[in-house]
Amino acid sequence: MRNAEPPHQVVASDLRRQLAAGDWEVGEKLPSRAQLAESYGVGTNVVQKAVERLIIEGLLEGRAGSGTYVAKPRERRRMIRSRHREHRGGSPFRADMAELGRTGTWEAHSEARTPAPEGIAQRLGIEPGALCVRTNYEFLADSQPAQLSVSWEPMAITGDTPIVLPEMGPLAGMGVVKRMRSIGVDIVTALEVPRPARATQEQANLLGIARGDQVLVIERIYFDGDGRAVETADITVPDARWEVAYEFAVDPAP
Known part of the structure; x- marks a missing residue:
């Protein structure tokens, strides 16, 4: 083996x-x-x-x-989100798709020095208008749209480092956890809040679905060991193609 x-x-x-x-x-x-x-x-x-x-x-x-x-095949594939997915090294999305026998790729566009809107600033525990790097992602499974993500990273953390742009530099495409670890920031907690929503026209165009179709929006925040928020993202998954499942380990009885 x-x-x-x-x-x-x-x-x-x-x-x-x-x-x-x-x-x-x-x-x-x-x-x-x-x-x-x-x-x-x-x-x-x-x-x-x-x-x-x-x-x-x-x-x-x-x-x-x-x-x-x-089992009888589902019309939708199941996307597993687990506490272990961030510790496999590299991109969690690529690893998720590999476990399903699919090839995970993505396209990304980053904008540095972007002022944080009030809602994003509140999640990150920074002042509204504080400068961030905003990155828009389009994730593909076997070249077909699978999910979208909009990520925000405070430049106060990454601004003077080689990883300031997530998809450029020595750790391009390696995922938030590994990139942050390279500059001494250890992410220890991920908080995710899933909410049902309807696709906007822009989301529908990118995902190949109709405007108003059901989507799941996952609000994610990464925290370091001091409880500081170091990244947040909104992940949009088309409901017609994917169902999202959360996997949790159960501690053995003492």
């Missing part, structure tokens, strides 16, 4: 490939955990984590006391 990925991700990727190839039909029962573990040469706990991931993605479904079955 490749050393670059944890064993459960390698198993999940191969199961995902077999499902896409039609090796198992919709409604068909998969081999048992023990059989899969023997086939892949891993422990049953590795297979368990791989299968749980594919259940979260909606590719498989578990039936109590019966086993795991191939």
